[in-house]
Amino acid sequence: MTQARTANPLEQSVGYALKQAHAALRGAMDAALRPLGLTVPQYACLELLGQRPGMSNAELARGAFVTRQSMNLVLRGLQDRGLLTRPAVADRGRALPSRLTPTGVKQLAAAGVAVRAVETRMLTALTPEAQARLRDDLAACAEALTD
Amino acid sequence: MTQARTANPLEQSVGYALKQAHAALRGAMDAALRPLGLTVPQYACLELLGQRPGMSNAELARGAFVTRQSMNLVLRGLQDRGLLTRPAVADRGRALPSRLTPTGVKQLAAAGVAVRAVETRMLTALTPEAQARLRDDLAACAEALTD
DNA sequence: TGCGTCATGTCAATATTTTGACATAGGCTA
DNA sequence: TAGCCTATGTCAAAATATTGACATGACGCA
Numbered sequence: 001m002t003q004a005r006t007a008n009p010l011e012q013s014v015g016y017a018l019k020q021a022h023a024a025l026r027g028a029m030d031a032a033l034r035p036l037g038l039t040v041p042q043y044a045c046l047e048l049l050g051q052r053p054g055m056s057n058a059e060l061a062r063g064a065f066v067t068r069q070s071m072n073l074v075l076r077g078l079q080d081r082g083l084l085t086r087p088a089v090a091d092r093g094r095a096l097p098s099r100l101t102p103t104g105v106k107q108l109a110a111a112g113v114a115v116r117a118v119e120t121r122m123l124t125a126l127t128p129e130a131q132a133r134l135r136d137d138l139a140a141c142a143e144a145l146t147d
Numbered sequence: 148m149t150q151a152r153t154a155n156p157l158e159q160s161v162g163y164a165l166k167q168a169h170a171a172l173r174g175a176m177d178a179a180l181r182p183l184g185l186t187v188p189q190y191a192c193l194e195l196l197g198q199r200p201g202m203s204n205a206e207l208a209r210g211a212f213v214t215r216q217s218m219n220l221v222l223r224g225l226q227d228r229g230l231l232t233r234p235a236v237a238d239r240g241r242a243l244p245s246r247l248t249p250t251g252v253k254q255l256a257a258a259g260v261a262v263r264a265v266e267t268r269m270l271t272a273l274t275p276e277a278q279a280r281l282r283d284d285l286a287a288c289a290e291a292l293t294d
Numbered sequence: 295t296g297c298g299t300c301a302t303g304t305c306a307a308t309a310t311t312t313t314g315a316c317a318t319a320g321g322c323t324a
Numbered sequence: 325t326a327g328c329c330t331a332t333g334t335c336a337a338a339a340t341a342t343t344g345a346c347a348t349g350a351c352g353c354a
Contacts, residue, residue: 066341073341090349
């Protein structure tokens with residue numbers, strides 16, 4: 001026991017476990033979205049817009065945890081593919097509100113099914129209570145670091 | 148906004164919380180390691196080698212959740228800076244075992260202090276029991292996805 | 295009104311990572 | 325032994341993300 005601690009302290013680190021779980025989730029989502037021709041950032045963008053239409057590029061970037069510049073490229077790609085629309089000029093301020101097209105809504109629906117299946121598989125070993133607790137603890141971790 | 152709950156199902160997603168916590172941790176580690184001239188992958192490499200000297204490039208890549216090619220670049224950078232050594236040729240197989248130099252050990256010690264401070268800050272809101280539970284749940288999530 | 299500050303969108307350049315590919319070394323099996 | 329499979333290190337190219345910078349618009353305040 002005491003040897004296990006000194007021999008593998010990494011495995012006892014919450015940070016390492018977080019990194020491990022994130023890598024696994026990212027890989028699984030990537031594999032699930034590939035048949036649909038979507039990357040994870042692209043899906044995140046669709047999901048955010050599906051839940052709150054009219055979000056600006058900067059808002060989407062913050063919600064997807066990437067830079068404005070990266071999200072800008074994602075946005076253009078999705079726009080070129082006809083999954084969302086964006087006004088060429090802003091009528092108020094500089095923010096350009098994006099909205100899903102009907103095609104985008106359909107793509108999001110298909111992607112959502114695939115992603116939710118991944119999440120369900122990830123959480124198979126956890127009770128609903130444990131899942132809620134995990135979510136809240138992760139949120140608390142994020143909040144403690146963003147001050 | 149009574150529809151705040153139904154309007155934000157993303158906040159109820161464990162996967163999203165995981166992504167959020169990971170982004171916050173990554174950013175905090177980045178900031179903590181920058182004064183030392185280290186990136187997160189570089190630190191991960193040092194930490195792995197500190198705990199298990201002689202790991203090969205491929206082993207380090209798996210442990211740090213990056214590709215072999217990425218770890219190869221990290222390894223070369225650290226080697227050029229004199230933080231680790233690697234034999235030019237393998238005496239057995241193709242794996243080249245890396246080992247920290249005394250300078251590397253010192254850098255790792257300093258970086259370890261900084262990183263542990265970040266992890267402590269991240270976990271301030273959680274009891275030791277909750278921390279252990281969080282770690283185990285994350286490990287269970289990762290394992291469920293890697294089958 | 296004028297001014298300072300902040301947020302946004304976007305361009306260009308750079309850095310980083312991944313994808314694809316190939317040669318080599320070792321283990322396994324017929 | 326020969327043949328096949330897997331793992332490893334590494335090269336080159338492509339994709340992706342970030343950093344730095346700039347112009348523009350909104351807001352607060354004297």
